[in-house]
Amino acid sequence: MTTWTNWAGNQTSHPVEVATPRRPDEVCAAIQRAGARGIPVKAVGAGHSFTAVAATDGLHLRLDGLTGITHVDRERSRVRVLAGTPLHVLNPALQALGLALPNLGDIDRQTLAGAISTGTHGTGVRFQGIAAAVSGLVLALADGSLLECSADVEPRVFQAARVGLGALGVITEVELQCVPAFRLHAKEFGADLLEVLDRVADDVEQHDHVDMHWFPLTDRVLVKHNDRVGDDHAGAPLPRWRALLDDELLSNRLFEVTNRAAAAVPAIVPRLNGVAARLLGAREYTDDSWRVFVAERKVRFRESEYAVPRAAVGDVLLEVRSWLARHRAPLTFPLEIRFTGADDIWLSTAHQRENAYVAIHQYHRMDDHGAFAAFEAIVAEHAGRPHWGKLHSLGAEELRVLYPRFDDFLEVRHQLDPGRRFANAYLDRVLGA
Ligand SMILES: Cc1cc2nc3c(=O)[nH]c(=O)nc-3n(C[C@H](O)[C@H](O)[C@H](O)COP(=O)(O)OP(=O)(O)OC[C@H]3O[C@@H](n4cnc5c(N)ncnc54)[C@H](O)[C@@H]3O)c2cc1C
Known part of the structure; x- marks a missing residue:
């Protein structure tokens, strides 16, 4: 058993297993192994959330090895990026391609998947949070299969998974709609x-x-x-x-x-x-x-x-x-x-x-x-x-009132993860067990 602590030092958990997959198929295999053992799974990014959203006592998937840009579509200014890529690696890599994310938060230590999963945002009323730049993503599901989604393919999964709190599966790859570097x-x-x-x-x-x-x-x-x-x-x-x-x-x-x-x-x-x-x-x-x-x-x-x-x-x-x-x-x-x-x-x-x-x-x-x-x-x-990654005391009943599509999210969660492989105590509180 190892001990995991977040950046702020206010959240700790004791995963029974830690895996560091380097490819999407290794993520799928690790999820299947956890299924066979009957333990929960949680991907962790850079641990920069203040809440226990990334904590688990089951299998912790550390995605430090799942990094890099895998595809560039120059015509549409889109790139495909592996989920564990830290923003401080992504930003200069985009610059080298003449591209940039339209907006960013205050720091760049987060991983791409971690940042979007909690709704990380910067500032600017004509701009949105980082997840709004996501044009598609690939999720490794509880049964170990991969599901691709975008506005056209599996659109309900796409609406849920861009800010998915890690509740639907493990994101392996993200497609980003970039803008010219500025x-x-x-x-x-x-x-x-x-x-x-x-x-x-x-x-x-x-x-x-x-x-x-x-x-x-x-x-x-x-x-x-x-x-x-x-x-x-x-x-x-x-x-x-x-x-x-x-x-x-x-x-x-x-x-x-x-x-x-x-x-x-x-x-x-x-x-x-x-x-x-x-x-x-x-x-x-x-x-x-x-x-x-x-x-x-x-x-x-x-x-x-x-x-x-x-x-x-x-x-x-x-x-x-x-x-x-x-x-x-x-x-x-x-x-x-x-x-x-x-x-x-x-x-x-x-x-x-x-x-x-x-x-x-x-x-x-x-x-x-x-x-x-x-x-x-x-x-x-x-x-x-x-903010899903910052300290608060709200539970599912209060959050349902604040989010008109809360029940739609729960429906997609139920469809993708009926056995709650990706649950943890924080998600039990904010989404319901
Ligand atoms: C110093 C500091 C500055 C910050 N500045 C800002 C800011 O300017 N704006 C802002 O909005 N927030 C800010 N945050 C909050 C931070 O951006 C979020 O909490 C973000 O989620 C952290 O990313 P991470 O990679 O550390 O993810 P973690 O905290 O490790 O994980 C966050 C969530 O993402 C999930 N996750 C991670 N990887 C995957 C994956 N591959 N598939 C599915 N789920 C996954 C985890 O399970 C967890 O649910 C700041 C935090 C700190 C500590």
């Missing part, structure tokens, strides 16, 4: 929360990708506007010293030190947050899209994130601000606020809804002092849908 012009600056909220509705229309980090117990916000620019745009990447200073030293090394200090003396947190908000000052640069979208996150934390209808973002943030002012919970990480357009994927947090995403974090060595529960109570009043 550059982003990034503009980052500090601002006041109330002023930001006043103009946020216009800002998210005017800029392609708006991302905000609000430092709790202060009214300081670090605003990021990333806009797509043509090849003739004169902007240049950040000088190496500046990237090292901001991203490596301030955002990671120094931030770890201040978090350790905060864990020892929580009373200093409001002062620390004020200083941190000012240290990360204004900057402007232009670079390849994926280099601008992602950053390195070395300081470990726990996180909860909810999607709320876009228009509710001001109310949610003001309610959180008022709760924090009353309770003084020493949160050391900024809350992150992002926006995306709607999509049609059944269990996507953006299913038929334009969203604002609000994420609350806490350093992994510190208690959240009730802030996560208070945050959940606030977003519950605004039809908040939790």
